């Protein structure tokens with residue numbers, strides 16, 4: 449018995465030694481890289497605005513064709529002071545998110561079915577891929593005829609833009625699951641539902657997140673297209689409408705200001721929402 | 736009464752993946768007693784994994800009968816841990832699917848990690864562990880299922896010799912403490928002699944059992960002991976002859 453426990457502790461010691469030798473200490477991202485990651489976009493903006501200012505100073509075109517960065521800023525400031533800019537951005541963002549949430553609710557079961565059922569895939573995949581190829585702005589006239597100038601029109605266009613991307617992302621995430629992990633599920637004795645819940649869904653998360661990110665980009669573009677075309681007091685303000693106002697007034701500073709705002713909101717959502725989730729997911733899995 | 740003691744009872748088992756492809760397993764018959772440690776040797780492609788998959792019910796035989804006293808658990812060459820779960824959570828998942836009561840899962844998972852000498856790895860992600868450590872988590876996960884039969888498909892093939900040696904010792908220790916029946920597939924003749932009570936040599940194309948050896952060497956055996964080396968070279972000769980036959 450004494451011999452046995454001696455043997456045990458010998459194994460324990462050996463194990464501790466081996467583990468210490470084999471485990472790599474995690475390398476920290478250098479401070480420089482971290483600073484660059486946040487400073488990079490700011491530098492890019494400064495560079496862009498600087499170049500713009502230089503082109504403006506060359507006076508190649510009149511101001512109403514190419515206003516200066518300062519003029520665009522003033523125009524946005526006016527909109528802000530009149531209480532239009534923030535409600536417009538907020539309204540668009542809210543619509544975008546609501547449509548996006550709907551899209552997730554619809555696309556997730558579709559993507560799951562596409563991923564796990566071969567027959568469903570044969571029928572549904574070509575339809576989804578076809579929809580994905582079609583710019584969803586093409587649906588705006590149809591949606592207006594069906595639903596008039598209403599929120600239903602806008603949501604329809606968002607859904608048609610985002611659902612195919614999200615569903616495809618999830619189903620390709622499922623395709624990429626190593627068969628080994630699915631086998632493990634069977635060996636562990638998981639039933640169909642357990643294997644979906646504990647293996648298929650978490651394992652496909654990276655692909656799903658990619659689909660969500662792309663889905664959001666499509667949702668946001670579709671929304672802007674819809675807002676730009678479907679202008680009506682009933683729909684309230686939005687960044688797309690702001691852009692349209694600029695066009696009608698021939699106010700290039702406002703048009704550029706609206707474009708920049710649209711881009712800014714899109715990038716902001718990516719940065720504060722998707723990018724951290726994606727990075728965390730990949731880091732956790734050591735990817 | 737005799738059959739009550741059997742963990743595995745194969746009779747005349749054959750496997751052909753489809754009608755045009757060659758017969759992979761050809762009329763295998765084998766009995767394995769409860770608590771036995773059997774090693775299965777054979778050249779690459781002779782059907783060892785196919786046999787384990789059939790035993791684990793991941794695949795069906797073309798003909799013949801397979802009786803197992805209970806559903807076995809199976810370990811692969813790579814640990815196949817869920818990369819999004821920590822080591823401890825991987826084991827908890829196995830416990831959960833086996834229906835282990837919720838309140839005790841965490842404690843049980845930690846106990847199992849201690850059994851494989853990984854007391855401090857509960858919160859580590861698979862990618863933070865070395866290959867050997869991952870394989871030990873995978874052993875702990877298999878033990879969590881409390882199945883009496885453990886099938887191992889070249890579980891240590893990707894590890895360095897020192898780590899492998901340590902894992903041999905650890906596996907034998909666990910086997911002695913529990914009443915596990917182990918069927919261990921390997922390419923490595925010395926590993927088979929080091930671990931098994933019985934070594935079975937398989938032929939290739941078609942896969943049949945060629946010959947078997949009962950190992951009556953003193954314990955603990957070392958992989959570099961002369962007795963192990965002698966028997967290993969005898970088995971290697973048979974394996975080579977079998978491979979040459981296809982040349």
Ligand SMILES: Nc1ncnc2c1ncn2[C@@H]1O[C@H](COP(=O)(O)OP(=O)(O)OP(=O)(O)O)[C@@H](O)[C@H]1O
Nearest residue numbers: 752756759777778779780781782783784785786922
């Ligand atoms: N799903 C499958 N469909 C068709 N043929 C298969 C399939 N799986 C295995 N085979 C064939 O069956 C034979 C045996 O394969 P198996 O993987 O069982 O060999 P193995 O002994 O485990 O080899 P290794 O030592 O390389 O792991 C091989 O010729 C292989 O090509």
Ligand SMILES: [Mg+2]
Nearest residue numbers: 783784785888
């Ligand atoms: Mg194999």
